[in-house]
Amino acid sequence: MNSEEIPHAGRREWLALAVLILPLLLVSMDVSVLYFAVPFIVRDLDPSATQQLWIFDIYGFVLAGLLLTMGALGDRIGRRRLLLIGAVGFSVASFAAAYAPNAEALIAARAVLGIAGATLMPSTLALIRNIFVNDADRTKAMAVWAAVMSGGVAIGPVLSGALLQYFWWGSVFLINLPAMALLLGLAPALLPEFRGAGAERFDWISAALSLAAVMPIIYGLKEWAANGFTIARLVMLLAGLAIGAVFVIRQRRVPDSVLDAALFTRRAFAVSVAAQLVGMFALVGNAVFVTQYLQSVLGMSPFVAALWSLAPAVLVGGAAPLAAALAPKLGPGPVMAAGFLLAASGFVVMALVGVHALVLVLLAAGLLGAGLVIVMTLVTDLAIGAVATDRAGAASAVLETGGEFGGALGIAVLGSIGAAVYGTRVDRAIPAGLPAPAAHTVHETLGGAVGVSATLPGATGDAILAAARAAFTSGMNTMAVVGAVVMIAAALACGLLLRTDRPAAEPADEALV
Numbered sequence: 001m002n003s004e005e006i007p008h009a010g011r012r013e014w015l016a017l018a019v020l021i022l023p024l025l026l027v028s029m030d031v032s033v034l035y036f037a038v039p040f041i042v043r044d045l046d047p048s049a050t051q052q053l054w055i056f057d058i059y060g061f062v063l064a065g066l067l068l069t070m071g072a073l074g075d076r077i078g079r080r081r082l083l084l085i086g087a088v089g090f091s092v093a094s095f096a097a098a099y100a101p102n103a104e105a106l107i108a109a110r111a112v113l114g115i116a117g118a119t120l121m122p123s124t125l126a127l128i129r130n131i132f133v134n135d136a137d138r139t140k141a142m143a144v145w146a147a148v149m150s151g152g153v154a155i156g157p158v159l160s161g162a163l164l165q166y167f168w169w170g171s172v173f174l175i176n177l178p179a180m181a182l183l184l185g186l187a188p189a190l191l192p193e194f195r196g197a198g199a200e201r202f203d204w205i206s207a208a209l210s211l212a213a214v215m216p217i218i219y220g221l222k223e224w225a226a227n228g229f230t231i232a233r234l235v236m237l238l239a240g241l242a243i244g245a246v247f248v249i250r251q252r253r254v255p256d257s258v259l260d261a262a263l264f265t266r267r268a269f270a271v272s273v274a275a276q277l278v279g280m281f282a283l284v285g286n287a288v289f290v291t292q293y294l295q296s297v298l299g300m301s302p303f304v305a306a307l308w309s310l311a312p313a314v315l316v317g318g319a320a321p322l323a324a325a326l327a328p329k330l331g332p333g334p335v336m337a338a339g340f341l342l343a344a345s346g347f348v349v350m351a352l353v354g355v356h357a358l359v360l361v362l363l364a365a366g367l368l369g370a371g372l373v374i375v376m377t378l379v380t381d382l383a384i385g386a387v388a389t390d391r392a393g394a395a396s397a398v399l400e401t402g403g404e405f406g407g408a409l410g411i412a413v414l415g416s417i418g419a420a421v422y423g424t425r426v427d428r429a430i431p432a433g434l435p436a437p438a439a440h441t442v443h444e445t446l447g448g449a450v451g452v453s454a455t456l457p458g459a460t461g462d463a464i465l466a467a468a469r470a471a472f473t474s475g476m477n478t479m480a481v482v483g484a485v486v487m488i489a490a491a492l493a494c495g496l497l498l499r500t501d502r503p504a505a506e507p508a509d510e511a512l513v
Contacts, residue, residue: 008134008136008137012190013131013132013137015190016127016131016190016191016192017128017131017132017141017144019182019183019186019187019190019191020124020127020128020145020191021144021145021148022179022180022182022183023083023086023087023090023120023123023124023179023180023183024120024121024124024145024148024149024152025148025151025152025179026090026120026152026176026179026180027063027090027117027120027121027152028148028149028150028151028152028156029152029155029156029159034055034056034160034172037160037164037169037172038052038055038056040164040168040169041055041106041169044168044169045100045102045103045106046103047103047106048103051103051104051107054107054110055103055106055107055110057219057222058107058110058111058114059110059111059113059114059117060114060218060404061114061215061218061219062111062114062115062118062215063114063115063117063118063121063404064214064215064218064401064404064405065118065210065211065214065215065218066114066115066118066210066211067118067121067122067214067397067400067401067404068207068210068214068259068394068397068398068401069118069207069210069211069397070082070086070118070119070122070123070393070397071122071126071393071394071395071396071397071398071400072202072203072207072259072393072394072397073119073202073207073393074119074122074123074126074195074393075126075195075393075394076195076202077195078193078194078195079123079126079127079130079193079194079195079393080123080127080187080188080191080192080193080194081193081195082119082123082393083119083120083123083124083127083183083187083191084183084184084187084188085119086116086117086118086119086120086123087116087120087180087183087184087187088180088184089112089115089116089119090113090116090117090120090176090180091176091177091180091181091184092112093109093110093112093113093115093116094109094113094173094174094176094177094180095173095174095177096108096109096112097109097110097113097170097173098170098171098173098174099170100170109173121396121397121400122393122394122396122397122400123393124145125145125380125384125393125396125399125400126194126384126393126395126396127191127194128141128142128145128384129384129385129396130192130194131191131192135328135385136328138381138384138385139323139324139327139328139377139378139381140321140324142324142377142378142380142381142384143320143321143323143324143377143381144320145377145380146320146373146376146377146380147317147319147320147321147373147377149376150316150369150373150376151313154309154310154313155310157302157303157306157309158303158306158307158310159172159175160172161302161303161306163175203250203254205250206247206250206251206254206259209243209246209247209250210247210259212240212243213240213241213243213244213246213247214240214244214401214404214405215240216236216237216239216240216243217236217237217240217241217244217405217408218404218405218408219236220233220234220236220237220240221237221408221409221411221412222408222411222412223236224237224412224416247259259394259398263394263395263398267497267498268382268383268385268498269382269383269395271382271493271494271497271498272379272380272382272383272399273383273398273399273402274402274493275336275340275375275379275490275493275494276376276379276380276383276399276402276403276406277402277403277405277406277409278340278406278486278487278490279340279343279372279375279376279379279403279406279490280402280403280404280405280406280407280410281406281407281409281410281413281414281486282343282347282368282372282410282414282483282486282487283368283369283372283407283410284406284407284408284410284411285407285409285410285411285413285414285415285479285483286346286347286350286365286368286410286414286479286480286483287365288410288411288414288415289350289414289418289476289479290309290361290365291305291309292446292447292472293353293361293472293473293476294308294309294358294361296446296447296450296469296472297355297446297469297472297473298356298358308358308362309365311362311366312362312363312365312366312369312370313366314366315366315367315369315370316366316369316370316373318370319339319369319370319371319373319374319377320373320374320377322374323335323339323373323374323377323378324377327378327381331498331499332378332381332382332498333494333495333497333498333499334495335374335378336374336375336378336379336491336494336498337491337492337494337495338371338374338491339371339372339373339374339375339378339491340371340372340375340487340488340490340491340494341371341487341488341491342367342368342370342371342374343367343368343370343371343372343375343487344371344483344484344487344488344491345367345371346363346364346365346366346367346368346369346370346371347364347368347480347481347483347484347487348480348484349363349364349367350364350365350368350476350477350479350480350483351477351478351480351481351484352477353473353476353477353480354473355466355469355470355473364480371487375494379399380396380399382498383395383396383398383399384396384399414479414482414483415479417475417478417479417482418472418475418476418478418479419445419475420475421471421474421475421478421479422445422446422468422471422472422474422475423443423444423471424471425467425470425471425474425475426442426443426449426467426468426471427443428467429463429464429467429468429471430442430443430464430467431460431463431464434464438452438455442464442468446468446469446471446472449464449465449468450465450468452464453465453468
């Protein structure tokens, strides 16, 4: 049956999408909502330096590690059921985090938030796949999904800063409760239940292997980017890869596996996952530089920087609807290729940025974000549309896990390139008489240079600060050149590998409850 012959979505389906947006918005916001709350948490709970890192990072680590498991679990027990379980867990954990009496309790609550978040993300995507059976409608729904996802990450810091102007730090968690209550009230009436009619058993060994593989890799990459290379971090990465290899072997041999390895034999799905990884590689890697540029080069406060970071939304906001409109006419491959080329143009502009170039930086971020939202809108639709509906949960989890890997790689690779250029350039400006510990601090990071410069006499401190800002900008320029090359290569790959029209989904064996 052609897409034109399949009934279009009605009011009930679009209302269901509005309900599904609620958990998606909260999960995406929770990635960034602690940006401004950390100083207040440190004041009240007095965590150690290690505990501070875990308060911030544990949510993303647990979420990434459990996406595959939760996607497969939803296919078996029902996607709506898993969504509602996750909503209850997210609500309870949010309340616990808001009133955490100490750092250990907050870390535990953030970990539970990660577990609950891992149930929500693949469930929303899989339910969209089930609810919107018409290809054109599903593309529009995926465009909304992608726009909300990217918007939530951007809104998180601003909302956090606004709340902290008037309330205590726990308010950044309590804001989750009204939306989750609305979800729990509306979902049973508006969301149908779907689950695979096949395997009822769940492979808990594979679930444990996926967690044991993903978490060390994500953690190792982020630690490498943040604190440099060590043998311990290399061992952690290699251990994660080794466990991942065992996981893949098991998926080929166990009938009721968490991940159907045959998914990757479908070109549209495999290319989509790769494009998602590359897109997040660029988006997250660039965002780290833009944030530091606004705060440490231009000297903005975190809240003002967060407000300025919303400016690129002028370009990004129209990207998802544009992708949804062009894909049916031109095909997903050419439109995705154009998105990567638009992202490449953003990197080219970023490569030309100087020390005082707020407008250029925001323009570059807007072009990059718009291009990658185009890609991610079609990637999501293409990957989920290419598989049977009874595999949609697992497929969406693979896609999201690919995005998590891409983000970690972006921070590690692009961050390391920028850091190497920064260190080389700033070393030339360090005065010969500067004490070794202070010189090392200046060499390591721009933030360290800002701190050291504030302790030095006027002319010397100003000279070091100016040199450090120029060195960081040079590192960002170099990072952008590398990013542009990667984006152009991705555009060529999408154009060549996705030249055909939208692929037909494989047949499904599924129960509608």
